[in-house]
Amino acid sequence: MKRVAPPGVERSRWRDLDRLLLRSGNLVGPGFEPGEEVKEILHDMLHVLVIGAGGLGCELLKDLALTGFKKIDVIDMDTIDVSNLNRQFLFRMKDVGKSKATVAAERVMQRVHGVSVTPHFCRIEDKPPEFYQAFHIIVLGLDSVEARSWINGVVCGFLEYEDDGSVKQETIKPMVDGGTEGFKGHSRVIIPSVTPCFQCTMWLFPPQTKFPLCTLAETPRSAAHCIEWAHLIQWGQVRGAEVFDADVPEHMKWIYEQAVARAELFNIPGVTLQHTQGVVKNIIPAIPSTNAIVAASCALETLKMATMCSTGMSNYMMYMGAAGIYTHTVAYEKDPECIVCSAGVPVAIEESTTLEELMQQLCAQFPEKLATPSVSFQGCNLYMRGIFEEETRPNLAKRIIDLMEGATSGVLIVNDKKLHGPLRIQLSINAAQAMQT
Amino acid sequence: MEDKSKRYDRQIRIWGEHGQTQLENTQVCLLNCGPTGNETLKNLVLGGIASFTAVDAATVEPADLGTNFMLDADNLGQTKAKCVCGHLKELNESVNGSFVDEKPETLIESNPSFFTSFTLIIATQMGEASLLKLDELCRQSNIPLIIARSYGLMGYLRVCSDELCVVETKPDNKVEDLRLGAPWPELEKYVMEFDMNSLDDKTYKHVPWAIILMQAARKWKDEHGGNLPSSYKERNELKAQIRSIRRSLDEENFDEALSNAHWIWALPTIGSEVRTVLESPKTEVHSSSSDFWVLAAALKNFYAATGDMPLEGSVPDMTSTTEFYLEIQRLYREKADADIAAVTVQLKETLNEIGRPSDAISPEDIKVFCKNARNLQVVWNTKFSEECEGSAAVGAELTRLMGLEDSSANAALYVLLRAADRFNATHGRFPGFFDSELDEDASRLKAVAMQILADQGVANVSVPDDLVAEMCRFGAAELHCVAAIMGGAAAQEAIKIITRQFVPLDSPLIFNAMSSNTTLIKI
Known part of the structure; x- marks a missing residue:
């Protein structure tokens, strides 16, 4: 429940923040106008979404509430576990088993009066794009590449372009992202079409260690090999169709015992229950201080984005706290051919190419992204799966140049179940043949 | 107990049970309960320290409710230290908390022995004069001190301690010690x-x-x-x-x-940090030398005798049959054990010479020391007085930083923060306290900053007017986000000092929240 401010407090409460918002500055963002208006925008108009109510999420909710944001939503599918309590400071022992989003929202509203936090206890994929469309800024406190890619696809999918290829400003939805591992972390600002999106800089995420199956089956050398053998091979062979669930203690114990037996057979030391859990759940070690640093940096950038009261981060900060403190702030560049955020991926076809041939060509070019594509041009469906399939099927045999009414270039929008947002194809038709014929 | 290992599982994976035990024996004293202090303490209470004592004389006022998560509207008018203590204790029931309703500055003057009962002191939002005394006090009692400060869109962080000896430095890019070119x-x-x-x-x-x-x-x-x-x-x-x-x-x-x-051909080298340890006069040990230096003396003898460090003993995973790999692993482990035994012989001799029992240092400690021999590090932080009272080293460093494109702004912020403190000492308020005097304060602040530069012997450089104006605009605001960043970093340094793992800061750090970067002032 939102708490109301005691009378007379609200005015003087933001004294420190008001130094930035009511005073003009020399080092500020474009168009910054100090005064009551910018305060009103921050306090009463802007609606932000926090994705994740875990280590970063708890910090983010606190930081945003104490930075003057008063309309906040938070989405998280997880429930509270004992191992969260060393850093997810909004939770208590008595909350174990409850929804993270719900408890976090309640605690922040209890402490910071005047703020309204709306929880969503569900998966991010359960919400339609319109849900995300409704927020002004989206702040990410996530721990997986998959979830980041998903929301990235949705947010970049909002982008619309003018005919000259320039982006429609009102379709840009900014994101702020943070991540941590041990004493290391990063924060970054993503303004789709202006700064790189996740897909543009996918190489920043380290590859996950995966062991070859033959090593696990034939030549195990480490405790981790024995554990993964029990997890990936032995479980299926012995327990058959039973779905493995790392949160069921009996399942974890079984994996651990199998791994111990395997290790004894090969004389390999080091299998412990703690190690088993770490390997099977792919646990990322986490401490409160790094989360605090990264989340606060993200919240600060959210404030700058919302008010322009200071220069913004450009556009990625890496924090390394293990040996002294070292940070590296760098402006990464967009990938002009990014298939998620760019105006379009250039694709050249022949004049004779039909829609069906083009779709085959695209599937071959982007095997990871496309399997069953639907295609539209300037808002008109060229080929759609589902209920419009029959209606649009005759287009498959038609030449693209005819479907585009003679134009030799244009942007096609391709959708596919495998994609999180639309793929833009900047098509150019090789018209040299046309002139000859 | 089982709940405890579950509760701390994610951090024990980083610093181990032994690191956690150190944390659980730590008694922390926090000076000033603003957001910077509370955020520092919050992270340590979550991590499971033994106890904390919060010191602050202020009462809760409305402006606290816009920056401080450890206070709420029901606390208005009450003692800040008491309210903060109550909210912090809720975070972890196994942590004891108490408060002292006094000004830290007064306590330093009136009751210096108060500080000697703690294992770590964290001083936040304090000015030069008190910190100078506190640093002396802490060094006399060998208690590490962390200084953290948030000021508008900038922050300052510093560790004060004569020496911090780290065995488990846990470097990110570990060089494998395999001796392929010169096997034993x-x-x-x-x-x-x-x-x-x-x-x-x-x-x-x-x-x-x-x-x-x-x-x-x-x-x-x-x-x-x-x-x-x-x-x-x-x-x-x-x-x-x-x-x-x-x-x-x-x-x-x-x-x-x-x-x-x-x-x-890329044989593991002996880095400058280890060399510094081996060459330190502290390896001339005596009966009151710490275990670290006694071990270092034994290591020095081992190095003199063999020309190398003890073998680390681990082998990275590689494509292999189980049998070949385990055989290689065994050979490396046996050599490492032999080296540990040789160091132990040296150590016993050394212990005998200084009149300590030959089993005064546990086999486990010797083993950990030997495994990490190549990455040992001792961190020295100069006295706070050397930083404040003008020295050639500070002047040279400021001259260097102000000449570099990516650090000149942060060096200027460093000078301006000290100028703001002097301004406060003179005027009884920070620059930019009144809206009506922003411009006048800017000229005054700049004059003080230029005086500080001159005192440090820095010539021909100025502090940019843009930054002077921003410092006045900040009006000593303690913004929650900046406080959370400084508090997070301060807690991280505290953890490194307490667990004796990873490498603490060796010089003052400036955080610039405008450009999101940091600079070390290497003194």
């Missing part, structure tokens, strides 16, 4: 007797790359007067020799051997 006799014997040619194709694919490389290195040395390849050309020749004994192109062990070939 037992390893050499195993490798030379290893007959690759007689293996069937499947087993051939599972010869560990360490063996492939050691055989290649041995052969090279035999053909080149005992020398390893030294030029780019020679190294390529050696790689070509390795390629020539492949039987097929799908041998992953050979791919690994080629990409690891540099370990033959």
Whole structure:
């Protein structure tokens, strides 16, 4: 429940923040106008979404509430576990088993009066794009590449372009992202079409260690090999169709015992229950201080984005706290051919190419992204799966140049179940043949 | 107890049970309960320290409710230290908390012995004069002190301690200690007797790359007067020799051997940090030397006798049969154990010489010390007085930083923060306290900053007017987000000091929240 401010407090409460918002500055963002208006925008108009109510999420909710944001939503599918309590400071022992989003929202509203936090206890994929469309800024406190890619696809999918290829400003939805591992972390600002999106800089995420199956089956050398053998091979062979669930203690114990037996057979030391859990759940070690640093940096950038009261981060900060403190702030560049955020991926076809041939060509070019594509041009469906399939099927045999009414270039929008947002194809038709014929 | 290991699981994976035990024995004193202090303490209470004492004389006012998460509207008018203490204790029921309703500055003057009962002091939002005394006080009692400060869109962080000796520095890029170019006799014997040619194709694919490389290195040395390849050309020749004994192109062990070939000639070095330890006069130990220095003295003797560090003893994973890999692992472990035994002999002698029992240092501590010998580090932080009272080192560093494009702004912020403190000492308020005097304060602040630069002997540089104006605009605001960043960093340093793992800061740090970067002022 939102708490109301005691009378007379609200005015003087933001004294420190008001130094930035009511005073003009020399080092500020474009168009910054100090005064009551910018305060009103921050306090009463802007609606932000926090994705994740875990280590970063708890910090983010606190930081945003104490930075003057008063309309906040938070989405998280997880429930509270004992191992969260060393850093997810909004939770208590008595909350174990409850929804993270719900408890976090309640605690922040209890402490910071005047703020309204709306929880969503569900998966991010359960919400339609319109849900995300409704927020002004989206702040990410996530721990997986998959979830980041998903929301990235949705947010970049909002982008619309003018005919000259320039982006429609009102379709840009900014994101702020943070991540941590041990004493290391990063924060970054993503303004789709202006700064790189996740897909543009996918190489920043380290590859996950995966062991070859033959090593696990034939030549195990480490405790981790024995554990993964029990997890990936032995479980299926012995327990058959039973779905493995790392949160069921009996399942974890079984994996651990199998791994111990395997290790004894090969004389390999080091299998412990703690190690088993770490390997099977792919646990990322986490401490409160790094989360605090990264989340606060993200919240600060959210404030700058919302008010322009200071220069913004450009556009990625890496924090390394293990040996002294070292940070590296760098402006990464967009990938002009990014298939998620760019105006379009250039694709050249022949004049004779039909829609069906083009779709085959695209599937071959982007095997990871496309399997069953639907295609539209300037808002008109060229080929759609589902209920419009029959209606649009005759287009498959038609030449693209005819479907585009003679134009030799244009942007096609391709959708596919495998994609999180639309793929833009900047098509150019090789018209040299046309002139000859 | 089981709940405890579950509760702290994610951090025990970083600093181990022994690190956690250190944390659980720590008594922290926090000076000033603003957001910077509370955020620092919050992170430590969550981590499971033994206890904390919060010191602050202020009462809760409305402006606290816009920056401080450890206070709420019901606390208005009450003692800040008491309210903060109550909210912090809710975070972890196994942590004891108490409060002292006094000004830290007063306590330093009136009751210096108050501070000696703690294992760590965290001083936040305090000015130069009190910090100078506190630093002296803490050094006398050998208690580490962390100074943290948030000021508008900037922050300052510093560790004060005469020396912090770290065994488990846990470097990010660990150099594998494999000695491929110069194996010890037992390893050499195993490798030379290893007959690759007689293996069937499947087993051939599972010869560990360490063996492939050691055989290649041995052969090279035999053909080149005992020398390893030294030029780019020679190294390529050696790689070509390795390629020539492949039987097929799908041998992953050979791919690994080629990409690891540099370990033959890139022998693990003895870094400057370890050298500093070995060459320190502190290795001339006596009865009251700390265990670290006694171990360092033994290590120094070992190094003098063998010309090398104790072997680390671990082997990275590599394509191999289980049997080959475990055999190599055993050889490395046995050599490491032998080195530990040799260091232990040295150590017992040293302990005898200084009149301590020969078992005064546990075998576990000796083992950990030997395994980490190559990465030992001692961090020294200069006295706070050296930073404040003008010294050639500070002047030289400021001159250097102000001449660099990416650090000049942060060096200027450093000077301006100190100027703001002096301004406060003179005027009884920080610059930019009144809206009506922003411009006047800017000229005054700049004059003080220029005086500080002159005192430090920094000539021909100025602090940019833009930054002077911003410092006045900040009006000493303690913004929650900046406080959370400084508090997070301060807590991280505290953890490093308490667990004696990773490497603490060795110089003052400036955080610039405008450009999101940091600069160390290396004094």
